[in-house]
Amino acid sequence: MNIKFNNNSTFIWKAILKSYAQVFFSDSKLFAGILLLVSFLDWWTGVCGLTAIIIAISLAKIFEYDEATIQKGLFSFNSLLVGLGIGTYFSPGLEVLFLLVIGSALAFFITVILIGVFAKYGLPFLSLPFLVAIWVLMLSFPAFTNIDLNSEALFPSNMFYKIGGNPLVIFMNLLDNIFLDTSFGTYFLSLGAIFFQFNILAGILIAIGLLVHSRVHFLFSLIGFFVAYWFYSFLGLYTGSLNYTYYGFNFILSAIAIGGYFLIPSRQSLLWSIFLIPVLVVVTIGSDRLFALFELSVFSLPFNLVLIGILYAFKIRFDQTKPPNLTYIQQRNPETNAYLFDSQSNKEYAAFVNSIRLPFMGKWFINQGHNGAYTHKGFYQFAWDFIIKDEHTKLEFLNDGFVVSDYYCFGKPVISPAEGVVVAVVNTVEDNEIGIANTKQNWGNTVVIKHNTYLYSKLSHLQKNSIKVVVGESVYEGQELGKCGNSGRSPYPHLHFQLQASSKIGSPALFYPLEDFIVENETGKQDYIQKGIPLENCAVSNINASTLLFDAFRWNPGDEFTIEIQNEKSEVKLYEIESKIDIYNQSFLVCKKTGAKLYYINNNKTFDIVNYIGSQKSPLAIFYKSLYKVVFTEQTELTINSRFPIHHLYNSSIRIVQDFLVPFGIFLKGKYQLNYKKSEMLFNQKEAELNSVITGNNNKKLFSAEITIAKNKEISCICKQPNKNKIHLKWAKKQD
Numbered sequence: 001m002n003i004k005f006n007n008n009s010t011f012i013w014k015a016i017l018k019s020y021a022q023v024f025f026s027d028s029k030l031f032a033g034i035l036l037l038v039s040f041l042d043w044w045t046g047v048c049g050l051t052a053i054i055i056a057i058s059l060a061k062i063f064e065y066d067e068a069t070i071q072k073g074l075f076s077f078n079s080l081l082v083g084l085g086i087g088t089y090f091s092p093g094l095e096v097l098f099l100l101v102i103g104s105a106l107a108f109f110i111t112v113i114l115i116g117v118f119a120k121y122g123l124p125f126l127s128l129p130f131l132v133a134i135w136v137l138m139l140s141f142p143a144f145t146n147i148d149l150n151s152e153a154l155f156p157s158n159m160f161y162k163i164g165g166n167p168l169v170i171f172m173n174l175l176d177n178i179f180l181d182t183s184f185g186t187y188f189l190s191l192g193a194i195f196f197q198f199n200i201l202a203g204i205l206i207a208i209g210l211l212v213h214s215r216v217h218f219l220f221s222l223i224g225f226f227v228a229y230w231f232y233s234f235l236g237l238y239t240g241s242l243n244y245t246y247y248g249f250n251f252i253l254s255a256i257a258i259g260g261y262f263l264i265p266s267r268q269s270l271l272w273s274i275f276l277i278p279v280l281v282v283v284t285i286g287s288d289r290l291f292a293l294f295e296l297s298v299f300s301l302p303f304n305l306v307l308i309g310i311l312y313a314f315k316i317r318f319d320q321t322k323p324p325n326l327t328y329i330q331q332r333n334p335e336t337n338a339y340l341f342d343s344q345s346n347k348e349y350a351a352f353v354n355s356i357r358l359p360f361m362g363k364w365f366i367n368q369g370h371n372g373a374y375t376h377k378g379f380y381q382f383a384w385d386f387i388i389k390d391e392h393t394k395l396e397f398l399n400d401g402f403v404v405s406d407y408y409c410f411g412k413p414v415i416s417p418a419e420g421v422v423v424a425v426v427n428t429v430e431d432n433e434i435g436i437a438n439t440k441q442n443w444g445n446t447v448v449i450k451h452n453t454y455l456y457s458k459l460s461h462l463q464k465n466s467i468k469v470v471v472g473e474s475v476y477e478g479q480e481l482g483k484c485g486n487s488g489r490s491p492y493p494h495l496h497f498q499l500q501a502s503s504k505i506g507s508p509a510l511f512y513p514l515e516d517f518i519v520e521n522e523t524g525k526q527d528y529i530q531k532g533i534p535l536e537n538c539a540v541s542n543i544n545a546s547t548l549l550f551d552a553f554r555w556n557p558g559d560e561f562t563i564e565i566q567n568e569k570s571e572v573k574l575y576e577i578e579s580k581i582d583i584y585n586q587s588f589l590v591c592k593k594t595g596a597k598l599y600y601i602n603n604n605k606t607f608d609i610v611n612y613i614g615s616q617k618s619p620l621a622i623f624y625k626s627l628y629k630v631v632f633t634e635q636t637e638l639t640i641n642s643r644f645p646i647h648h649l650y651n652s653s654i655r656i657v658q659d660f661l662v663p664f665g666i667f668l669k670g671k672y673q674l675n676y677k678k679s680e681m682l683f684n685q686k687e688a689e690l691n692s693v694i695t696g697n698n699n700k701k702l703f704s705a706e707i708t709i710a711k712n713k714e715i716s717c718i719c720k721q722p723n724k725n726k727i728h729l730k731w732a733k734k735q736d
């Protein structure tokens with residue numbers, strides 16, 4: 001049996017530290033170090049916990065599981081809890097070490113099973129493996145005649161004397177005198193109990209770690225505990241029982257998980273975390289009475305039952321756009337999750353992950369939108385009808401409009417709105433004469449495309465025999481399907497377009513936003529919409545991609561670049577940048593000198609930066625602010641508006657205050673605007689000129705950049721920040 005660890009000690013220590021942090025839904029190394037220290041307030045408990053982690057990591061390596069998952073501590077944090085429990089309840093000895101191996105392995109294998117089961121439903125397995133393993137050990141204990149209970153746990157002063165001598169004992173007694181028999185004392189004891197440390201110092205250290213890691217998590221830990229504490233009093237329960245049952249950690253973990261981890265922190269997540277506490281109190285009391293029959297502690301069972309139940313309820317909601325919103329990608333802390341979510345201009349449509357675009361080329365008009373006056377009612381209220389109008393006469397036809405060929409949209413190409421598979425085609429219905437509708441063959445010539453299991457697009461009223469695709473054919477976005485016609489219930493040529501949940505022609509229309517389009521209102525003003533619902537009477541068009549812009553941001557994994565930074569003193573610094581892709585298929589740039597990472601999405605229509613991790617002094621931070629969002633459009637005199645993540649705009653003192661206020665609202669503002677300057681060259685542009693501006697509260701300018709993108713793919717920015725020198729940034733692909 002050969003266990004190999006990549007980068008040996010580095011890999012092991014990362015996996016060990018993150019196992020501790022995972023218990024509190026964190027990956028902070030600093031917080032993990034505090035938790036590691038806390039576990040060693042009782043040396044034997046600490047040793048058992050650390051040993052259990054190593055056993056679980058070794059098993060994961062033996063089975064050659066994914067290293068990224070191992071390093072996150074997902075295979076080992078339950079074994080850690082089992083190890084801490086064994087060290088707390090049983091006295092040191094070889095027999096207990098044998099028990100430790102069995103318990104750690106049991107928790108590991110249950111973890112593997114539950115990962116497979118719960119992953120199908122997108123649910124976390126939490127600490128269920130720990131519960132099963134520790135209950136099995138506790139039920140088996142009476143049969144182990146050579147294993148004794150850990151009596152030192154009953155006399156903590158002796159333990160503290162061994163660790164720190166008389167000064168530590170005096171200090172611990174001082175803490176007891178200050179906090180014992182108070183609500184805060186019970187709060188600290190409950191925090192410490194999560195790591196099987198039943199003393200106030202452990203709780204204080206964990207509270208400090210929580211505060212450093214996340215102000216939101218710290219706040220929710222207080223809310224969860226003190227709401228439960230009040231509810232105990234309200235029901236006439238003895239609040240002091242929390243001191244010796246230590247079940248308060250169920251309320252703390254529940255509030256942290258619901259309020260700030262699995263849900264984006266918000267007013268709604270705050271209300272749900274408060275609402276769940278009374279439920280958790282009742283479940284805790286009831287399960288405690290039940291498990292007392294077996295002389296077992298319920299440990300974290302109430303937290304697991306209630307949390308998994310409510311998360312499943314949230315996941316099967318029909319409308320995922322309404323708050324509270326689930327956190328799909330976890331960042332370093334819940335504040336970052338909230339700030340990145342808030343920066344999404346189209347966050348109300350975040351749950352609509354498939355990109356569906358307009359099914360035509362050029363500019364078309366919407367003559368009937370959602371809940372239209374004629375036929376878009378009831379089952380078909382979420383459909384669109386598109387036509388083409390003359391911009392000057394505002395008419396949809398040439399001449400008198402008595403024949404279908406007079407209509408501008410008749411015979412124009414209809415294209416696939418996204419990649420998919422053709423599942424239905426009707427191609428033989430005659431086109432109607434003007435003013436006549438074929439109500440017997442309502443939809444006329446139609447193509448239905450399957451995009452995923454529950455998402456189909458339907459394009460109807462096409463021209464007879466114009467459809468070029470067949471059932472079973474895979475199509476790509478932008479591929480011509482047929483031509484706009486006047487078949488079916490269509491008195492005038494137009495294109496009917498809807499999304500639906502099944503392949504059947506005639507299925508109800510489904511509410512679904514379209515992506516990446518230009519909308520022009522009646523005054524001629526144009527706006528870019530990243531994701532939204534185009535409205536009736538507006539002119540809409542897909543993005544006509546600019547080759548110049550597209551090529552400048554077309555990067556492949558392994559491509560290398562140089563960023564040249566020049567300040568006003570003409571001092572020049574060079575930085576090497578590499579384009580990479582991670583195991584989650586996320587594209588990012590990394591600065592070799594500073595280690596900063598910039599995550600982005602290029603969908604061939606737009607370049608979007610989704611996250612930045614690293615120092616604000618890195619050149620990637622300047623690139624991030626300058627080109628946060630770029631649309632590859634040929635149109636000039638266009639303005640792109642978007643939100644900008646506020647945690648990258650304000651200093652730490654202001655941001656910390658905002659961190660605490662996140663569940664009540666985000667009051668700091670960040671607005672990003674990119675302006676496309678008018679080009680004198682209509683064709684074969686040699687360069688594109690843009691300028692970007694970031695403003696904060698009260699429209700205060702926080703950053704601006706004059707940007708030039710050349711045909712040779714070089715990007716130059718002249719950047720200004722308040723009270724700072726002007727910066728010249730030049731981006732170029734590294735020469736071989």
